[in-house]
Amino acid sequence: MVFFTNCQKKETKENTVKEEIKKEEVKKAPAAKVAAPAPSPFSTLEQKVGLTDVTIEYSRPSMRGRTIFGDLVPYGKTWRTGANVNTKVTFSTNVTVNGKNVEKGTYALYTVPNQKTWDIMLYKDADNWGNPKEWDDAKVVASITADVVKMPMKIETFTITLDDLTNNSGVIGILWEDVYVGLPIEVPTDAAVMASIDEVMKGSPNARAYYDAAVYFKSEDKDISKAVTWIDKAVEMSKDDPKFWMLRQQSLIHAKAGKTATAIAAAKQSLELAKKAGNDSYVKMNENSLKEWGAK
Known part of the structure; x- marks a missing residue:
């Protein structure tokens, strides 16, 4: 009987401890959060x-x-x-x-x-x-x-x-x-771009570098003669795999420089390549430019 009573007391004590632990765990458990949209997302x-x-x-x-x-x-x-x-x-x-x-x-x-x-x-x-x-x-x-x-x-x-x-x-x-x-x-774009162009041109520019520099000079109304030189180098370096979009920019830069004849020649090349590529937007832009420049 003494052994049985002691076992009962031990079991009761263990159960009490377990209940206290569960209560503490419930207290520590995070409150449930409702998933709802914010009034001001x-x-x-x-x-x-x-x-x-x-x-x-x-x-x-x-x-x-x-x-x-x-x-x-x-x-x-x-x-x-x-x-x-x-x-x-x-x-x-x-x-x-x-x-x-x-x-x-x-x-x-x-x-x-x-x-x-x-x-x-x-x-x-x-x-x-x-x-x-x-x-x-x-x-x-x-x-x-x-x-x-x-x-x-x-x-x-x-x-x-x-x-x-x-x-x-x-x-x-x-x-x-x-x-x-x-x-x-x-924003200070011009200073950063000009520094980049100066640095790249000191090295060995590739066709894309010449192209980007030429297009930037055209868009920002800078030295158009430099833009002509750079776009011509880009086109020359790409002659084995000519790009209609590069020739398009060559035509626009030459036109801006007053070189209408070479602008028309570049636009015609761009037009034919754009047709082969199925790029209707460039076909339309080149056709409009050729009409504007009086091409025959």
Whole structure:
């Protein structure tokens, strides 16, 4: 009996310990999380502007029947420009905004909406949830006052775009309700490309290097005589396997240099090769150019 009683006590003690362990495990277990869509879903926009990578991270609230500007977003007050955490803009190189140099890095995008204009600001401290507790004008690295453009339709969900792209610039667009405002940025593409061209030309450029340099000079209205020299070298180096797209650029560069006869000859070659390749777009472009240049 004594042995049996002791065994019962031991078993009861073990069960009690097990129950306590289970209770502790329940306490430590993470609470179940419901999978549901966010009211203001997060979005990332990545865009190459010239040679600069621009990344915009932001959350996107929707109108949902509400009046936005002048109500949900008051006029005359600093707005986080989106929802939740800061809207962040990251540049991979230095850029220029409204004549001011902005060093590469990440910035918060803040705005002060008004009926006819908005103040748009890049703010050095990008780790706030919404507006900073204490606003510091010294942390505004660049700002502009942008005109409000009224749109003919409503944009239900807050949207940021990067448009009007050139080799050297772009515009960060902000759209919501029936409002559009833009923040122009300039990027240092030309300096980087010219340095690259100078370095490559010191060595032994291949056909593609000559082609890229020539096309860049044409597109940026630089020394057209150099562009002619480089595109001719690219075409000559590719003569065993001629490319319709390379000959197309040769025709355009020669035409820009006033060399109509050689432009027509190159366009005719490009046209025939484009037909063989079944590229209707290049066929059409060459036909249009030949007509414009009075080819027979």
